[in-house]
Every structure is written in C-alpha cells, then in structure tokens.
Amino acid sequence: MTRPPGIPKIQVERVGKAFKLPHLRETSIKSRVIGLARASTSVEKQQVLRDVSFEVAEGEFFGIIGRNGSGKSTLLKLLAGIYFADSGHVGVHGAITPFIELGVGFSPDLTGRENVYLNGALLGFDHAEMDAMYEGIVEFAELEPFMDLKLKNYSSGMQVRLAFAVAVRTEPDILLIDEVLAVGDASFQQKCFDYFYELKQNNRTIVFVSHDMNAVQRYCDRAIYIDKGIIRASGDTSDVISTYLLDVFESSSHEVVENVPESDSRSTSTDTAAPAMMLSYSLTPHEVDSSDEVTLRFSYEIRQPVPVELRFAITKDGAAIAHMSTHGTPLDDRPGIYHATFVMELRPFLDGRHVVTGGLFHAGSGEPFDLRSEVGTFYVRDGDIARSGSMRIAGAWTELPVKAG
C-alpha cells in the first residue's frame, strides 16, 4: 500500500464488499417463503471489492480508474457513506460531498433556486448558510437568468452545471466526483478543473473517478487502478495509467483470440477461424542507446483471401507516442505464411522503457484480426540529461553563454 505524504483524509483498510446477485434477491415474501421451503443454501453473492486498501492525504487530487463494473463506483459510494463495507474499515476525516450522479436530489417541479436550497440542505447547510453562498453558486453555474425556471425546463448540461456549482461552492473538505464532468461543455469542464486547483490550493481533497485518462493524467497526484474489485496498481499516476492501458489492450486482443474456437486449428472442414493471424513476432535487441537500431519481425498467416495491414504503436509511460503501419502499401492477400521486418532507428527516442504493441488488421475496415499488447520492449539508455519527454527535439543550441571554468 502506498502511503501518501501528509495528513490522511481518507483511510481505506482491507475493505471488502459483496452484493447479492440481482436475480437471486427476494423481492417478494412469496419467493422468500419458497426460498425457505427449499433447502436453504448459501445466497450467491457477487464480490465487488476485495481487500482494497489505500489512503488519500489532505490536499491530494486522487484518481480512481478501471473498466466499467470494476468496482470504482461502489468504492466511491463506500467513501460517501452510502454503502457500508462487509469487511475492513473506511475512515473519512472531514465533511465529504459526494457528486456521484447527475442532478443529485434535484426535483424537476421545483425552480432552480428552490433546488439549490434543497440540495444545500441535503449537503447539511441551513437556509442562512445557503443565502450566503447562493450568489456564488449561481455565478459559477452561469445560470443567473434561469433561476426562477422549473428544473424540468433545464437542459441536462444546465442541470449538471447547477448541481456541480452547489457541490463545489459549498467548499467541502473532501469532494468525490464520478464521471459527471463528461456532461458539461469544454469550457465548463475547464472551469471546473480550474476550480479544483483552487480547492487544492486551499488544502481540499479531491477523489476523481474517470475514464478520461488525459484528465486523470493532468490533474491527479496519485491514482489507483481497480480491476474486478482488486487494486491492480497504485501510486504514481502515469505508472497506474500505463498498467491500466496495457491491460485494456491485452484484454481486447484476448477477445479476438477467444473468438477463435480451439478445434478449428486442427479441423480440416470449413475454416471459421480468423482469416488471418500472427504466428510469431520479435524485437531485438532490448537494451539500446539512441544511436542503435532495433529490428521488429512479424510472421503471420493468411488463411482466407483478405486484405491485411500490419500496424504497431510505441508507448511510453502508458501513452502512445508513435504509430506505424503498412497503410498505403497493398500486401499480398493470398493464403499463405508471410514475414515482415521493420528496422527502426532509435535516434528520436529518449531515456526510458518503450513498449511496442501491434498486430494484424483488416486493411479496409481497420478491424483487428490479431493484436499483441507487447510485441517487445526496449529500453533506451541515453544519458542526455538536457532532454526529456517522449521525443528527441532535433537540433542543438547554436548560441549559449556557457559559464566559464
């Protein structure tokens, strides 16, 4: 478990959470009675979170990423005190504002103004306190002319702006945000993130769940990646994101592989397997410095006449920094086994680990036939401390007042 610097605001220790499976939930007394009459076996449960531990410190901007159904939202609801953990301990120190779904507690038949006060009350503020904050909320939401309009006449973007304005303007110690920003337009999103920075300056803590890796990368100090209820990676945001992205890539290639029935490779009857597939691939050498080259070799088989295309990408710190393909050069589409080699100069790359992902695609539709998340890895050892990032800037200082001695 990574420990953050500073005072912990949120402490999650070995938390587990299971839900009863929906189709087994007794929603009527009759089914319960019937259920009792049968040999009462243990109720089937779906484990949503397992042994999850992390801490978030005061003033941190903390990201939670993972695929749909990985347990992110459940975790957020545990933090918000909406769900309760089956095992382990969730400790939250300070006033927490959950902003979990669109239009929390909003009533469509009330006006915008009335909804602000209702929402404020749900967050624990009385009328006088809301009076003091009202102006700021309306201003932040940019909805001055619409406050006496019933909420049902608002667009969904306006609703989320209003709800969000209440959530941030009430200045909680801890703000939980789940995905909702996707609704607002780009300028409002920017405004929200600017405001998050302001909150952060005031030592507020923000927990952010999102599928938008750019936003997570840009704003989060640290992050965790949850998969099937387990923390798969935690700590530095870019490391966590790259673990997540590689996993996503890998599973999408697995899906392609799983689509190929196993017996087909042996079967002599009509072939329903993928019309084209990778046989082998290699990357040599692994450790290089910038002057070197690496060689990528692909072998693939075409089983049915289809137009194919080879593609690969180079990722560094989880972000793709370059793509290459055979696009524009038609490849032989007759059944058979083929080899392809790409020699790559390493001059453009800087220090660090580079992962090559690649595969075989349909040249027309771009659908993948066979994808490999890691064709190979190479480490660039350069030692040029003046340069950093993912790309070598071509050129050099032509004039520089160098200190004497």
Next chain:
Amino acid sequence: MQPISRFASKRNKALLRELVVTDFKLRYQGSTIGYAWSLLRPLLIFLILYVVFAKFLRLGAGVPHYPVYLLLGLVMWNFFADMTTQSLGSIVARGDILRKMSIPRWIIVVSTTISILINLGFNLIVLAIFMVLNRVPLSWEIVLLPLFFLEVYLVGLGVSFYLSAAFVKYRDVRYMWEVASLGLFYLTPIIYPLSLIHNATLRKILLLNPLAQAIQDARYVTVTKTSLTIKSEYGHYLPGFVPLAITLALVVIGSWYFRREARWFAENL
C-alpha cells in the same frame, strides 16, 4: 442510544425543514385551488361518511353530538392512516437521493410524518368549526386532547418506520398493509359507537388497541362523557397501561428494525 441532541442537530433540522417545505410545495402543484384542498378534502369526505352512517344507517342514534363524535374519530384515524400509507413508500420514493447521498435515513420518514401533521392542522380547523356549529359544551379536560394525538402519532411513527423499511425489500408490504389497515379500521370504533357492541369482553379487548383507546379517550374529553373508555369498561385505569405499552413497543421495534435495515437501503433500492 444516541443523545437526542444528535438527532436534533442543526444540520438535520435544516434538512427536515427543506424536505417538508418541498413536499408541501409539490403536493398541490397543478391543481387550480391548490392548498384549499387541504381543508376541502377532509370536509367533503366527512360529509359523505356523515350522510351514509348518521343519516341513512342511523349508527349514532343516542350519541350526543354524533357528527363531531364521528368527525373526531375520523380525523384521528386519518392521521394514522395517512401517516402510515405515505411513509410506507417514502424511502422508495426518495431512492434517487438515498442512492447518492448519505443523509440520515430516518429524516425521510419523519419529514413525511411532519407533512401529515400539517395536514392534521387543517383537519383540526374543520373539527373546530363543527364543534362550534354543533354547540359542543367544552370541559377543561379538552387540554388532554393533544396527549391522545401524540399517542396516535407515536403508534403511526413506529408502524411507519417498520413499513417503510420493509417495503424496500418486499413490495408485497403495500398490499398487505392496505388489507390490514382496512381490518384495523373496522376493529376500531370509528364510524360505529363502541356501545353498539353488546359483548362486554369484546369491548374490553377492542379497547386495548391504542388507536381505539386514544380515540375513545379523545371523544371523552372533547365531545361526550358517554364515550366508553378503559375506565368505564374495566372499572379502573390500570389496564390503560396495555395500550401504552403497545405504543411504546411499536416505536421501539419499528425504529430498531428501521435502523438495522437503513444501512442497506442504498443497495436494495
């Protein structure tokens, strides 16, 4: 048990107030005469029952000020019935909030009962008008009347806690309660005077129901000394502790069950 001060925190009071106000604002939205229905509805319902039971069936023959006697019983019963039926679905109805925020769950039920209390106020205005029209002589004992309303409130609150929590898990509860409350309505001397039952033992048993006891006592202190009470049926006050104990038990069991289930509302909704 937490101290009362925790329940009555500033935060909870503000939320309770806002929920009640919202509820009230929304109740008559879209109706032309709006809040006037709060007065008109009990009045019209009362007139129908009065015509049927007092005029056609002549159930109240021999009971002094029978219209007021009937109305008081109805007001008390409706207080209980409205409270329980409205509370029953209240947690489910507020599901959108409960799935997203961690407000104290009991506030939802209590805010519903407070809305019903406001309604009771309107009903009491109608009652007062009829007392004046009917020239009901006032005795000092009428100051005890709020106590019997408090008793009905507590019975209703206990039942409401239980029903609203159970309804989250079992949607049959609504239909069961419809039937059960209809049965309870006829087991309580509301439209018929208790004296109509000739079996003395049965009268004694019926009076142990806290609603029956509260209604009969309320009638005794407000309308007529001919209203049969625990004292008149048993000869002493002591059996009066039974309905009080039942009331207390309902509140304790209801809130215990609610508290136990409340943790799982968000995921069961």
